[in-house]
Amino acid sequence: MNVLIIGATFGIGYELAKKYLNTCDNLILLGRTQSKLEEIKQEFSSGKAKVFTESLDVTILDDCKNKLSNIIKINSTIDKVIYCSGYYEPHDTFEIDVSLFQKTMDVNFMGMINVFSILLPHLKNQNHGQLGIVASLAGFGGLPNSSSYGPSKAAMMNYVESIKIDCDKYNIKVSIINPGFVQSRLTEKNTFDMPFLMTSEKAANIIYEGLQKEKYEITFPLPMMILFKSLRILPRSIYFWVVKIITKS
């Protein structure tokens, strides 16, 4: 089995890579940070899988085209693709830095489209595969501090729903992954209390198990999933009242 993780240099993607190290044949790990990729290659050298690392910026379409086409040429079959690249920066509602919104959409949403523009046709041709896309609970509804990040994750969730039925026709399993708060570089930026904060390792375990079971939706932790799903169906007046209380806004 050949596994490709995009955004594998840090946090959840890195911990997921560890999970696949002894359970797959070829493990292809991508991210921008060259020094970290070299470290990982060294660290993972005693695992069962043959590890291939490459620096990739998902926001640059030509970089995606060249590097992913080459990866496909070398490996021919890609069984599992996990899109874990992500960007988040908290910001003030009234001071809109347009470039921050642009970057968030570029990494989270357009980055995914850039890599899928190469990978999806290949999965279709091979008539099998699995896609795991890491979105977020923040995609379920608008939240304070999340007016750039939340919409990018909502777009990912909608996109994944849009491709699911067509992917089924070609035996491509699709999973949308919506974590709550996970310790990583992204959440280090938060100054507010993060309920049910978990380690990247624990999040990777849950994602790994969910992908093994080929679940369409991997949303966790359970109390946050119940809360966010309930909030979704509430009248907006009650929604804003509850969100104001739980986020202390």
Ligand SMILES: NC(=O)c1ccc[n+]([C@@H]2O[C@H](COP(=O)([O-])OP(=O)(O)OC[C@H]3O[C@@H](n4cnc5c(N)ncnc54)[C@H](OP(=O)(O)O)[C@@H]3O)[C@@H](O)[C@H]2O)c1
């Ligand atoms: N932490 C949380 O609480 C939480 C909650 C819900 C969802 N998520 C999502 O989980 C995913 C992983 O995030 P994380 O928390 O593990 O954060 P992280 O430690 O910062 O990891 C983000 C990963 O994305 C990669 N990345 C960023 N920009 C990229 C680019 N332009 N091209 C290619 N790769 C890029 C980073 O690698 P390089 O910097 O080396 O490129 C890194 O490997 C993200 O999609 C995030 O939105 C996180």
